[in-house]
Amino acid sequence: MQEMKEYILALDQSTSGTKAILIDRAGAVACRSDLAHRQIVTPEGWAEHDPMEIWANVPAVSRLVMERCGVEPGQIRAIAIANQRETAVCWRRSTGLPLYNAVTWQCARAEELTWALSTPETEERVRAVTGLRLSPYFSAAKFAWLLKNADGPAGAAAEGDLCFGTVDAWLIYRLTGGAAFKTDVSNASRTQLLDLDSLDWSPEMLGLFGLERRMLPEVCESNSLFGYSDLDGLLPGPVPICGVLGDSQAALLGNGCLSRGGAKLTLGTGTSVMVNAGPARPGVSGGIVCSVGWKLNGRLCYVAEGNINHTGALIVWLRDKLRLIENSRDVGPIAAGLEDNGGVYLVPAFTGLGAPYWRGDVRAAILGLGIGSGREHVIRAAEEAVAYQIADVYGELTASCGPIPLIYADGGAKHDSFLMQFTADMLGCELAPSEVEELSALGAGCAAMLALGWTDEPGLAARRHLPGFRPAMEPARRERCYEGWKRAVKTLL
Numbered sequence: 001m002q003e004m005k006e007y008i009l010a011l012d013q014s015t016s017g018t019k020a021i022l023i024d025r026a027g028a029v030a031c032r033s034d035l036a037h038r039q040i041v042t043p044e045g046w047a048e049h050d051p052m053e054i055w056a057n058v059p060a061v062s063r064l065v066m067e068r069c070g071v072e073p074g075q076i077r078a079i080a081i082a083n084q085r086e087t088a089v090c091w092r093r094s095t096g097l098p099l100y101n102a103v104t105w106q107c108a109r110a111e112e113l114t115w116a117l118s119t120p121e122t123e124e125r126v127r128a129v130t131g132l133r134l135s136p137y138f139s140a141a142k143f144a145w146l147l148k149n150a151d152g153p154a155g156a157a158a159e160g161d162l163c164f165g166t167v168d169a170w171l172i173y174r175l176t177g178g179a180a181f182k183t184d185v186s187n188a189s190r191t192q193l194l195d196l197d198s199l200d201w202s203p204e205m206l207g208l209f210g211l212e213r214r215m216l217p218e219v220c221e222s223n224s225l226f227g228y229s230d231l232d233g234l235l236p237g238p239v240p241i242c243g244v245l246g247d248s249q250a251a252l253l254g255n256g257c258l259s260r261g262g263a264k265l266t267l268g269t270g271t272s273v274m275v276n277a278g279p280a281r282p283g284v285s286g287g288i289v290c291s292v293g294w295k296l297n298g299r300l301c302y303v304a305e306g307n308i309n310h311t312g313a314l315i316v317w318l319r320d321k322l323r324l325i326e327n328s329r330d331v332g333p334i335a336a337g338l339e340d341n342g343g344v345y346l347v348p349a350f351t352g353l354g355a356p357y358w359r360g361d362v363r364a365a366i367l368g369l370g371i372g373s374g375r376e377h378v379i380r381a382a383e384e385a386v387a388y389q390i391a392d393v394y395g396e397l398t399a400s401c402g403p404i405p406l407i408y409a410d411g412g413a414k415h416d417s418f419l420m421q422f423t424a425d426m427l428g429c430e431l432a433p434s435e436v437e438e439l440s441a442l443g444a445g446c447a448a449m450l451a452l453g454w455t456d457e458p459g460l461a462a463r464r465h466l467p468g469f470r471p472a473m474e475p476a477r478r479e480r481c482y483e484g485w486k487r488a489v490k491t492l493l
Contacts, residue, residue: 051170082245130194182226250443
């Protein structure tokens, strides 16, 4: 009788939906499925998700991927989770029911709150303790806003019944039937509440945002045992949850960037440009932030990172709001059909500008339109805007971390050859797209493989990448293009 193959079920709960992959003992991806969830935009322009819809999609997409691959529930040996990071969820500890919609990382509703806290001394302390810029982008300000403004959280807090967490903590709580209230150190480091030196919640930051330690989950290593789950009855018995990472850190791990200087570019709804900074906390400057990459088997990795709010979301906007395209895949060929942008620049500050500007108060603009400008110029300007924003971040990262001659690229936009080439031109370095589609889920799965003893750390680096895109644009033209972008951004600041 042939022995049944064993798999890790790796989930990637992203901004757009929940994805599931099955990873075998060799680290190969056997199959994938995904389910979208609603993007809730309130009349105020705030961005939210329904936590119960997210939770319902987890067992549903798990069932789908097993059925698609012909894998029996009894072949699942562990669960791994990668997740959208700064999104804030609140729920009652006693019931596990949410008290409000999840406030997504894109949402800047806590902007006034952070302005009220902002002094040079406070901003310096926040950066010194957490490695992050004081910003409504991160979870702490969203938690504080919920406690102050939403019906339910304040009452639950008074009763000692309030849980605040990022999406990983929410899913772990639901998966374990409330038995585990935990988060991993990579997600914790993106809340603006973690002390980057002690790797525990900072009493100073909790006090700053008016929060209590009892509201927050236990901080664990990334390949800890987070609890056991039968996936809401889908599995014949409980299996360990033993690999949890924020999606960007998971993608860095999945790309095999295990050594200091390894870098990746994740192109999703937003974009993360991240560099492995090694086991010692790095000094970063300008608009770049420092977070924990992971802690695996006791080994700590820090990262330097710049985050861009709207990349894939910009293309969706072209499709759904302006109706300039029918399919997102059309943008690359349309952009490539023009010799240049015709002087048109699009600055996609729909909810403000992220790194390196950190200006939540500015809004998007299209500049340089002339009588000869058409649909194609706006589309090309949108494509170029993604590359320009990446170049802004890349410049800051190289200033802090040194030269970066190669960046691995993952996410759906890696298939856009125009974008890949134009980005390589703007950065002046090689881009190597990943051969694997779901790098975040794979990275979380790698953490679980370590926990199960299926692999050792060197084996994680053996990830395949497609032929790279090398810089080909003349330097003078590159400078003209990029200077046009800088002028466009300056008009908004």
